[in-house]
Amino acid sequence: MRLIDTVAWVCVEDGRILGTRSRGRTLFYIPGGKRETGESDLETLVREVREEVGVELLVDTVEPAGVYEAEADGHGADAVVRMACYTARHRGALRAGGEIEEVAWLTYADRDRTAPVDRAVFDDLRDTGLLA
Structure with missing residues (x-):
């Protein structure tokens, strides 16, 4: 198993969560990404x-x-993504900046348009009543 360690910003407003779609991709992702050498979660997130x-x-x-x-989207069957999520x-x-082509506010109805790890976040947010 190959672990991809990431952080993400869970931004929820009015029952919707902020999502991003990178150029050349079809799925949306919660904003965030991988650490650079020596970075803390907070530094990476910012x-x-x-x-x-x-x-x-x-x-x-x-x-x-949380x-x-x-399973890590697009990284092969042996890759797992671990995503430490933060609100702020x-x-x-x-x-949209960098490699991001589209920024969108997503509801639970958009769950299947997101990466597998994001779907677990969507489920938790719906269960707590934060995601419409």
């Missing part, structure tokens, strides 16, 4: 969110939101 959706996270509002594991307030206007 950098990835800035690169992908152009906003600054307010670091004093970052809170853990850790999820599932932000400042700035959301916009």
